[in-house]
Amino acid sequence: MARTAKAESTANGGGAAPGNGRRPRQDNRRRQLLDAAARLFADQGYRATTIRDIAGAIGMLPGSVYYHFPSKHDLLATVYEEGVRRIGTNVDAAVAELSEPWARLEAACMAHLGTLLDRSDYAQVLIRVIPTDAGEAADRLVVLRDLHEARFAALIDDLPLPAAADRRRLRLMLIGALNWAQVWYRPGGDDPASVARDFVRYLRQAPATWDRQETTEETK
Amino acid sequence: MARTAKAESTANGGGAAPGNGRRPRQDNRRRQLLDAAARLFADQGYRATTIRDIAGAIGMLPGSVYYHFPSKHDLLATVYEEGVRRIGTNVDAAVAELSEPWARLEAACMAHLGTLLDRSDYAQVLIRVIPTDAGEAADRLVVLRDLHEARFAALIDDLPLPAAADRRRLRLMLIGALNWAQVWYRPGGDDPASVARDFVRYLRQAPATWDRQETTEETK
């Protein structure tokens, strides 16, 4: 009766779901399953992607998916969590060695956008898939996404801005502009890093005011 | 055999689909059908919304929908087209009597965002639903959406900006920030008009430079 996957170990280190007594095998295809799911969810959305699509992508039968995950909802939740984890790690790493507030924000945006536009990354689902689709797990995903956005709130709080500036709206504007890039971005076109750099630059000093004073000094 | 709806009259003035010889009835429920479809597509997305949802919302049986539209794809396409038409009309009207470039852009953004965040408006589907979902009609929808965005390209072209400014990225940033508002906006919170006004203001003069010169004069 210990056949169906348990929901408890959703966020563990990578082992398969069931069993308490033995380590997972080496030919475990759980990772490939997640990769395929992430790709398909990002490309087609959650509803349009079927369990058969995902299983078929790695030459597996539909029913076998349920050895690893108790439901499609849970599979999405796992991919989503991994996506949040990765983009968060990337942003943290990019910011780590910088101290100047604007440089930190710029680096964060570059990492955020770079991760988001990388077709091979789980984080694509953060933008493409709406948490509501995950069913009962939706609330947990929203919390995770907000937790990631909180990094930007902190970075923007550190900026030297006049008291009258609405930092929340500044954040919503910046994150919106970045996330929306997933809609218009095409590989081979714009460089994600340069896009992010431009967006931050525009927020720091609007193009309309470029001629009124000297160009912003290097922040490297 | 003239029972199924024809695809030809998808973009006509509002009459039902079939028949060449007589006008549609007055108790025609095609409009209510479109309204319900628009609402549900905007709320749940295309895939998650079933024909039974839409029909049930107005007390109609599922099969009856196919008297008005030949397919679910076509129903979406019609809603989408109507959404583009409405938001375009609103933006055009808002801009019409203004001449100052920044004021025109601001008015356009306010109209764009106001329409997008109005729960009763078809234009919500422009953001929520991805054209690909419309199947064969996808290309046509992309063209329509691009046609709307072209208004903003024109408005931004009219702005007095230094030659070095990348107007395309400025547009992508602004539209992205506006469209993404549909993700975080909650009725009763921010006022759509004030959000749009802020976003344009930030692009005109960045908050970080507010203390370095006098505040922008009124543009009313």
Add this chain to the structure above:
DNA sequence: GGCAATACCAAACAACTGTTTGTTTTTATT
């Protein structure tokens, strides 16, 4: 008032959906 087109109902169809079940193969551990 008669008539034909309109607009819908009622019921089904075939395909597809997520998921379950019983069984088999494969691997790690003893």
Add this chain to the structure above:
DNA sequence: AATAAAAACAAACAGTTGTTTGGTATTGCC
């Protein structure tokens, strides 16, 4: 080599999906 768990197969199930079909009121029009 023996054994038990892990990982998958093979096949089905119950429900839902978009859609079709045949029939029936209702309406506009001469």
